[in-house]
Amino acid sequence: MSIPKIGPDLPCGSPSEHSVQRSYASSHSSQCVVGHVQPVVVVHGGGAGSISKERSERVRNGVTKAALTAYSILKDGGSAIDAVEGAVVVLEDDPEFNAGRGSVLNEDGQVEMDASIMDGSNLNSGAVSAVQGVANPIRLARLVMEKTNHSFLTDRGANQFAKVMGIPETPLEKLITERNVKRLKKEKNEKNPCLTDADKNTGTVGAVALDKNGNLAYATSTGGTINKMTGRVGDSPCVGSGGYADNEIGAVSTTGHGESIIKVNLARLAIFHLEQGKNPQEAADAALCYMKTRVKGLGGLILIDRSGEWAARWTSISMPWAAVKEEKLQSQL
């Protein structure tokens, strides 16, 4: 089944659009009895422009592999936090996505990565920003959450912490892909480089999961935006913007134009709408519409509520996603 998106030109709140969304959400019911919860995972491969035919299969394979990896962790009794970390590691290792190995390059041709993770059972979170030479920033973010008294490490401190944790340094050449070298060159030659264009700043990855014990978690990881200033930090490592998870409400991971996402705290805004009684699709659309109308920002998000209802919604041209629930895999580019 294909899920309708809010096209960038559709007025937010268009009644016909919303009625389709609601009927999709209500057709997926699940129970929420602790100890008997059906595990659910949703992953995204970033708000994107149109994906070329040549890349489409690789992108679909990437998101489905990540979702299936996370689902098998959940089926084996693994936690939501293990599942979202596992999914994001798969996507960070895949050069098709703007995270880990496929990260876009900053104005100096360097890779600086941001990531965050949150455990909805206790609201603990961990984040890193502008981190270099690390293959899997999401693992480092989790270590910040579990091994320090802090929730966010940046730049030099994050790299030092990676060394202390025994994470081997990954040489820059391993993180830089030919595609991203070309993209940076193109962006630098552009007459009107437009960093606010969400469709150029694509490929961030994220996951949300609900485990058998009713725990929710999110993870988000990115190389940020092409040709960004050195030291620029986006929304992805910022809890409330790049994601949020609370067992009592839901879990969200976002993608899109970071500076817009930060302004509206997109993830927490979607969670707020869930708290107010909207279903996941309505909550996602309300948050994305607010960002679009209020600050002209485009993006997307994946969301699971505490009963396992989920939604994948976007205002960018596309947002590859995959989800598994009740053994059924769904995906869309």
Ligand SMILES: NC(=O)C[C@H](N)C(=O)O
């Ligand atoms: N593609 C993205 O989602 C980019 C990311 N949100 C950032 O602005 O850093």
